[in-house]
Amino acid sequence: MFNLNLKRLGIAAGLSLTLVAAGCGSSDEGSESSGSEGGDSTNYSEEMNYEITGIEAGAGVVKAAQTATEEYENLAGWEVATSSSGAMATALGEAIENEEPIVVTGWTPHWKFAKYDLKYLEDPKEVFGGEEQIKTMVRKGLEGDKPNAYKILDQFNWTAKDMETVMLDINEGTSEQEAAKKWIENNQDKVDEWTKGTEKVEGTEVELVYVNWDSEIASTNVVAEVLKQQGFEVTITPLDNGPMWEAVAEGEVAGMVAAWLPGTHGDLYEQHKDNLEDLGANLEGAKIGLVVPKYMDVESIEDLKPAE
Structure with missing residues (x-):
């Protein structure tokens, strides 16, 4: 079992309702635009106090946003305000309710694209890179120690739409565990592919770690429930980005299904x-x-104005 110093790993005390809000848009949603025609004519930049609303410090999307403030001359004087995924979502919702301008660090899959009309700003300098993969990482030696758990983790594969379904149920009030069970019941054919070639066990302990993002809450709970149904005693532990990777690399836990690459967790x-x-x-x-x-009349990062 995972027995690291809790303070060192910075484990969150609990999951806020905002963090576990669910449903998300596909990777295509919000990504289309018609070119840089807005030009920040209403000076949104000044209204936003030249601030990008970010998530956890150290997250790849936050680092990319910080790089963007250096790479784009028109973002001179801008700052990336870090907080949490939940706080970002709250700020976004409040801004939209009041139809105020806001720029946030975003990613898909995420429920906010289903709930709100949003768009990605064009990134001519490609600071944020292209499409990413979410990958599974496990500790060395897991295949030999717990071959059935290893094989299930190795065979786990689903789509953004699958993930969106779980997040949507959570957003509508279903518990994380029940949402996972519901998805499994409705997608037994996919689950059978994940467990193909494995044997059931009796009480073998497995611990997974994940970062407190809506997407990873959904995926980790689904995988955990599949492992439980195969007889494993499963613990899932939320961590910050760095400690999550450290826990797997140091062999303290079995693994994670929450590695965003090549950009977000590249370092x-x-x-x-x-x-x-x-x-x-x-x-x-x-x-x-x-x-x-989408109500903001800007299409590109280059449409924003430098701080005065």
Whole structure:
């Protein structure tokens, strides 16, 4: 079992309702635009106090946003305000309710694209990169120690639409565990592919870690429930990005299904890749970038104005 110093790992005390809000848009949603025609003519930048609303410090999308403030001359004087995924979602919802301008660090799959009319700002300098994969990482030696758990984690693979279904149920008030069970009941054919070639066990302990993002709450609960149905005693532990990778690399836990690559967690992967095993993508077509409500008359990062 996972027995690390809780303070060092910065484990969250609990999950806020905002964090576990569910439903999300596909990787294509909000990504289309008609070119840079807005030009921030109403000076949204000043109204926003030249601030990008971010999530947790150290997250890849936050680092990319910070890089964007350096790479784009028109973002001179801008700052990325870090907080949490839940706080970002709350700020976004409040801004939309009042039809105020806001720029947030965003990613898909995420429920906010289903709930709100949003769009990605074009990124001519490609600071945020292209499409990403969500990958599964496990500790070295897991295949030999717990071959059935290893094989299930290796065979886990689903789509953004699958993930959206789970998040939507959570958003509508279903508990994370019940939402996972419901999805499994309705998609037994996919689950059978994940467990194909494995044997049931009796009480074998497995611990998974994940970052407190809506997407990873959904995927980790689904995988945990599948493992439980195969007889494993499963613990799932929410961590910050860095400690999540460290826990797997140091062999303290079995693994995670929450690695966003190549951009979001790229630096953490480079730091730990020699001490863990990469089982490949469990979801294709993820995306990160700067996101705004569609009512804002801006289409590109270059439409924003420098601080005066």
